[in-house]
Amino acid sequence: MMRQHPHGIDQDPAQALSACGVRLGKQQERRLQWLARRFGPLTLWDGDAVSREGRTLVIIDPPTGAGAELLYGALTAHDAIAIPFGEDPAFDFLKSKLTEFGTVGASSEGPHELWWGGLDWRLPSDDRRTDALRIVSCHPRTVGDLHVYHLRRSLERLGLPFEIEPVDTRQRNSLSAAEKADFIMRQWQRHTAPLLFVEADVMLQSVPKLPVLTGCDFAVHKWNGWEMSARTLYFGRSEAAETMLRTWQEIAASCPDVWDGYLLDQAWSLASSQMPLDTVWLPRSYHAVAGEAGAGTAAIVHNLKPASTDLGPDPDFATMVRSPRRAGRVGASDSLLVVRSEAKSDRAVTVILRDIEGSSPRLTAASIQALTDAFAVDCGGFSRLELSLCPWQQDVRIAREAAFLADNKVIEVTPWQELPPDLFRAIAASEAARQPDTITTYRR
Known part of the structure; x- marks a missing residue:
């Protein structure tokens, strides 16, 4: 050690x-x-x-x-x-x-x-006011202002700047992910302060300082260890935060009927693989349920049933993402890292780093760095490198299928291989002699 x-x-x-x-x-x-x-x-x-x-x-x-x-x-x-x-x-x-x-x-x-x-969140003991933080919320126009009474009163009592607006919705009494993301984007463009979005039926009991004091790009609460909740969302004033918000907005617009937590999960995976997105996982005090133990001292209390254990539409929804998200990392179907080059082409290469369960983290890390360095030195004409970590054979299969769906060139390597600096040039040179769906296993 x-x-x-x-x-x-x-x-x-x-x-x-x-x-x-x-x-x-x-x-x-x-x-x-x-x-x-x-x-x-x-x-x-x-x-x-x-x-x-x-x-x-x-x-x-x-x-x-x-x-x-x-x-x-x-x-x-x-x-x-x-x-x-x-x-x-x-x-x-x-x-x-x-x-x-x-x-x-x-x-x-x-x-x-x-x-x-x-062990547990120890909230920063900082007496500074967070007046720069703006609380934003929206609700279906059909439910009326009485729906936001407790939220409005709590924000006025705390002296926090806020924006609560009715919005037109496809469904009479509920917001879709796309409608929620569009509202937050409008607020982002209108204001210059970091935004904390909360659902209209919540009540704030204290100033929600944690996201601002950590200086993160994005903050969200996870239920059951992996399910991202779209009921409390923080976006800092950074390029990474804006990318996260825009990515969620675009995905939600494409899949308007899919559960908003899953779409948020996918947006987070994409954003965090393409830039150093600084994420904070909000503690339960920011997502307390009315009536449960500890709600009396929580920062934000949500009007949900105390017995609620799952925000998803189905307990088995998106099973393959649960384990990786619980460990705070991306899974095999998503890329750990996406690196873009200056090449004027639409060709992308997926590198599957497999068999890492038999390798030390240092050796795996050295392979990751060698691959990114090789791509930076000579991209071989590929416009994008997508790097996936695959501990087990099932992960390799999932990563292959995702790469083929994206029409990417697929390369498989192991952590103990020595990789030459012209790896991607060599792969590009051999590509013409192979079929488009061929998997290349690099050997030395």
Whole structure:
């Protein structure tokens, strides 16, 4: 296991982690620095399970089952865990014992997903007002203003700027995902403050500071560990936040009758694979249900049945995305990373990095970095690289099918292979001799 950097990792996180094979993007480095300020100094975990309050433990190598138990037992509410290789399923067991706080997506600059969490959300103790935050909500025109009485009164009591509007809807008493996304986009274009969208039947009991104080791009609550709820959504004033919102709007417009949480999930997968989207997973205090234990001290209370356990239309809906989302990472049907080139073509290449369950996270990470570096040096005429991680053979099959549907060239590699810098040029040169649906397994 790695020992703490002798000069202190928080002095230069990028340089210290680079020695461990971690390449950070600017947004990921910014998040680690924020964690160090909020929870305590960044420390490379070395297997030490001694309980000390106020640390940000950076986990490079996944602990064994027993090691994860010891680590979990030594944590306090004042500690945070950061996993720079958050895309690797080897960390799933450790993640399952912790509360997810957030992720920062991959990019060519930092081709890994940074995952961070802890025992439970400890809301920042900050007395600063968040007047810049604007609360927005909408409701079907047919339900009338009485429907928003409690929301309006709570916002006026807290002194928060807000916008509540009736909108025309296809269905008399409900909003579709497209109608909701269109409303939020109009508010985005009208105002310059970060937006917190809430459903019209909620009540705010305290100022919802968390998304603003974390400085994230996007914040959402997940039910049952994976189902994204479109009832409380935060969009910061950043290019990544706008991309997330526009992506959701476009997908929702194309699939107006699909459950809004699933469309939000798909938009998040697309956005986080193409830019370092800084996501915060909102705690239950932002999605409390009226009448349940803890609702009295929650920030936002929702008018839902206390027995509600599933927001989806079907308990078996989109089963294949549940496990990856529960671990805070994208699954095999989605790309971990999408890198675009300057090539003037419509050809895209999907690289399936398979058999990673038999590889160490460091070796897998080195392969990811080698692939992105090779594409940056010579894209081979491909306009886009889509990189998928596949621990198991079923994942390989799913990734292949998704790539074929997109008419992408498919390449399969393993973490222990040496990849030449002209890999994509060589693949492009051999493409003409192969059928369009041929899978290339690169061997050295």
